[in-house]
Amino acid sequence: MKTSEITAAQAGLIGCNTCSLLTHPVSMEHPGHCPRCGAKLESRRPNSIQYTWALVIAATICYIPANLLPVMNTTALGSSEADTIMGGVIYLYTSGSWPLALIVLIASVMVPLGKLIALAYLLITVQRGVKGGVRERTRLYRMVEFIGRWSMLDVFVDTFTVAMVQLKPLMSVEPGLGVVFFAAVVVLTMLAAVTFDPRLIWDSGTEIEVRPVAAPKGHPSVLNEKSHA
Numbered sequence: 001m002k003t004s005e006i007t008a009a010q011a012g013l014i015g016c017n018t019c020s021l022l023t024h025p026v027s028m029e030h031p032g033h034c035p036r037c038g039a040k041l042e043s044r045r046p047n048s049i050q051y052t053w054a055l056v057i058a059a060t061i062c063y064i065p066a067n068l069l070p071v072m073n074t075t076a077l078g079s080s081e082a083d084t085i086m087g088g089v090i091y092l093y094t095s096g097s098w099p100l101a102l103i104v105l106i107a108s109v110m111v112p113l114g115k116l117i118a119l120a121y122l123l124i125t126v127q128r129g130v131k132g133g134v135r136e137r138t139r140l141y142r143m144v145e146f147i148g149r150w151s152m153l154d155v156f157v158d159t160f161t162v163a164m165v166q167l168k169p170l171m172s173v174e175p176g177l178g179v180v181f182f183a184a185v186v187v188l189t190m191l192a193a194v195t196f197d198p199r200l201i202w203d204s205g206t207e208i209e210v211r212p213v214a215a216p217k218g219h220p221s222v223l224n225e226k227s228h229a
Contacts, residue, residue: 016039018034018037021037055188066085066182075174086109108182115144115189122140141196
């Protein structure tokens, strides 16, 4: 698929990962440092695909016990009960709190699974060099990166419930082992989104070739814009 747009790399430019400044590198092998914030410039994050795959696989492994093991152990009048994430969703639904059940289901089950599928899809398309759809895939990556900060809802609910119930003398609630694995899934997927280099999407999705634009000698050219790649 041909496109009339060019990427920053094709124009001989590099975007700073810290402040998003678009600038001419010293060279593609040794880009140097950002003239605005001083951060080290990288044409592409080294071993981005390998690191992201490792984190995605680890998160997938942790996702299984996170949903099978109890996330909360409740003790009342001498009897104990363990609840998994889905068990809590079912209880909230049957007790009439379907809006809260829906929120927990989306935040604790569907969102982590969707993030894993999305990251795996991005990795596969990059490795296979899929052409076209670069804007859609970039938006998908931005969405995964954005919703990552809201994925700890189930852990927050458990912590809040434990703190509230401990005030009652005849009841006690303790977080279960499932919370640990769920928190691990959240952290691993967030790290996977950080290690993945979205510029690889544009590398695999464009075919146009453009000569690099050299910066004037003694006058480094910078553009205060975010780059596609």
